[in-house]
Amino acid sequence: MDRIDAMRLFVRVVERRSFTAAAHDTGVPRSTVTQVIKQMEERLGVRLLQRTTRSVSPTLDGEAYARRCVAILADIENAEGAFGAAKPRGLLRVEVQGTLARHFLLPGLPAFLAEYPDIELVISEGERWVDMVREGVDCVLRYGHLPDSEMVRRRVTMIERLTCAAPAYLERHGMPRSPDDLAGHRMIGLRSITTGHLAPLEFADGKGGYRSIMLPAPVSVTGTESYIVVARLGLGLFQVPLFHAERDLRQGSLVPILVETPPPSVPVSLLYPPNRQLSPRVRVFLDWAARQFAAVG
Structure with a gap:
């Protein structure tokens, strides 16, 4: 393996913190990865990686060398990419x-x-x-x-959003005419994967801003696919990107509401x-x- 390929391999090991993962990414046998890094350390005369039974991490010298390798590899790719016949690979x-x-x-x-x-x-x-x-x-x-x-x-x-509900839900709870009419309504909760918090419904306030309203959420989900499926079942109001609801709107399985006070685009x-x-x-x-x-x- 030449030095350029060895640099690529070393950078992948540093990024992945794993010989096995780097071997999988590059299609090189793990034994070859280990041997290449050993030869690199012997040639440079420094220890580049700290190895334990569970992880691999760069030493200070390894971090400095990895930064230089990244810069060198980027320069090589840019130099080759400057010629029309050389496409990224x-x-x-x-x-x-x-x-x-x-x-x-x-x-x-x-x-x-x-x-x-x-x-x-x-x-x-x-x-x-x-x-x-x-x-x-x-x-x-x-x-x-x-x-x-x-x-x-x-x-x-920027993705346009709108507020929707299933016809069955509106038959039970009525059609709200403004955000002030939402007392007694329910929403489908969209829960953040990272924080666990529920996102409130948001509505334009007519003054260039938005107001947030939190309704009871008997069902909450973390995925967008489940979010729209639960909405089709008539379990609450929800706010969704327009592109995601277009088919349901055409078919009538969802109905737009409060269109005069839309949520902000995302x-x-x-x-x-x-x-x-x-x-x-x-x-x-x-x-x-x-x-x-x-x-x-």
């Missing part, structure tokens, strides 16, 4: 919010892979907060307002580690994903 791990991906991204995936046939795209689905560096994820697609972090954030669109963002912002693989995926949202949205 290699493994690209992406974590997505599933509903967004199915609506906006997956329909255009054949064209992306046709344009970049040497990119191996691994898509995982979830809504939790991901430790991108530790878990070896290159890019994350997320819906909503995000906590502050060191990750680079690229907003790709951002959709792509996040990626700052030390990978120059990676051609990540860059072409980010640009393609932004175009997908612009075209479908």
Whole structure:
């Protein structure tokens, strides 16, 4: 294995904190990973990694060397990418919010892979907060307002939302004409995976702001798919992205309400580690994903 490939392997070990995970990511036998790192340490004359039975972590020298390797590898990829015939290649791990991906991204995936046939795209689905560096994820697609972090954030669109209910629910509880009419109504709770808190319903106040209203929530969920399924069953009011409810609205299984006081739109963002912002693989995926949202949205 040449030094460039050895650097790539070392960086993956540092990111994943695991010889086994790095071997899986790169398709290299674990014994080879161990041998390459040993040879690297012997050549440099320093210990790069601290090994225990459960984890691997870089030493101070290892952290410094990993930063230099990341910079060198980015320069190499950029230099090769400057020539039209050299297209990005290699493994690209992406974590997505599933509903967004199915609506906006997956329909255009054949064209992306046709344009970049040497990119191996691994898509995982979830809504939790991901430790991108530790878990070896290159890019994350997320819906909503995000906590502050060191990750680079690229907003790709704002998603319009609306308040809905099933006809059966409205037959039992009546049609509210304004947020002031919501006494006696129920909502379907959307519970944060990270904090466990229920999100209130939000309504435009006519003054450029929004008011929050918390209603009794006999049922609460953490996933968007379950959220809309429970709503169809007539168990409460809920607020949902317009694109997610369009089919139900056409079929009449959901009815829009309080359309004069809509909830605020919510951002959709792509996040990626700052030390990978120059990676051609990540860059072409980010640009393609932004175009997908612009075209479908």
